[in-house]
Amino acid sequence: MRVKICGITQPEQSIAIASLGATALGFICVPTSPRYVTTSQIQAAVAQLPKNIDKIGVFANASIGEIKQIVVDSGLTGVQLHGDESPEFCDQLRQALPNIEILKAFRIRSLEHLETTADYVKYVDTLLLDAYHPQQLGGTGKTLDWTMLQQYSPNRPWFLAGGLTTDNIVQALSQVNPSGIDLSSGVERAPGDKDLDKVALLFERLGSRE
Numbered sequence: 156m157r158v159k160i161c162g163i164t165q166p167e168q169s170i171a172i173a174s175l176g177a178t179a180l181g182f183i184c185v186p187t188s189p190r191y192v193t194t195s196q197i198q199a200a201v202a203q204l205p206k207n208i209d210k211i212g213v214f215a216n217a218s219i220g221e222i223k224q225i226v227v228d229s230g231l232t233g234v235q236l237h238g239d240e241s242p243e244f245c246d247q248l249r250q251a252l253p254n255i256e257i258l259k260a261f262r263i264r265s266l267e268h269l270e271t272t273a274d275y276v277k278y279v280d281t282l283l284l285d286a287y288h289p290q291q292l293g294g295t296g297k298t299l300d301w302t303m304l305q306q307y308s309p310n311r312p313w314f315l316a317g318g319l320t321t322d323n324i325v326q327a328l329s330q331v332n333p334s335g336i337d338l339s340s341g342v343e344r345a346p347g348d349k350d351l352d353k354v355a356l357l358f359e360r361l362g363s364r365e
């Protein structure tokens with residue numbers, strides 16, 4: 156299973172988290188986030204990471220030009236769209252960045268909203284389901300209603316996100332069957348400052364269920 160740790164701001168932590176077992180790291184390119192990192196900060200982290208680690212930039216309602224510039228300058232291997240991007244936007248982004256993984260994030264409000272994720276499967280590589288918060292786009296620590304996801308089986312790999320922690324991860328994965336998981340605030344001391352002990356415990360708990 157893929158494990159993405161999101162909201163990395165310190166290059167040393169990115170190396171440590173990759174060594175602990177993360178398969179993907181997320182860098183927040185949304186300027187209003189407390190976890191925001193600049194292109195040169197991403198560059199510094201990416202340069203030290205092994206090739207097999209996915210380096211995902213998280214954007215919200217940015218233009219294709221802005222996204223492309225940051226991806227090319229920083230060496231990202233994937234783009235996570237965390238705003239209100241349409242299927243057409245995802246299609247255009249694919250044409251602008253053909254070799255980059257595109258993940259579309261959804262802040263799920265209801266079963267009807269969950270069904271709209273089907274409109275995107277043709278245009279993106281991966282779906283990511285996050286919790287809805289009225290004021291914040293992501294990194295909220297809020298969980299989704301997992302029972303709503305028990306029958307969820309899209310025609311694309313998908314990540315479960317939203318409020319996952321070392322305490323609830325085993326329970327979450329006993330209820331739903333995602334291709335990957337994404338954690339941010341559940342493994343940090345403060346926004347952008349990851350708690351490496353919690354990350355280590357996460358992998359211990361994931362290992363114990365295999």
Ligand SMILES: O=C(O)c1ccccc1NCC(=O)[C@H](O)[C@H](O)COP(=O)(O)O
Binds near residue numbers: 293319
């Ligand atoms: O984390 C942020 O600050 C953020 C800001 C704006 C858009 C997206 C953001 N995070 C996206 C993520 O992929 C988080 O990992 C995801 O929302 C889960 O966060 P958490 O509930 O804290 O585990």
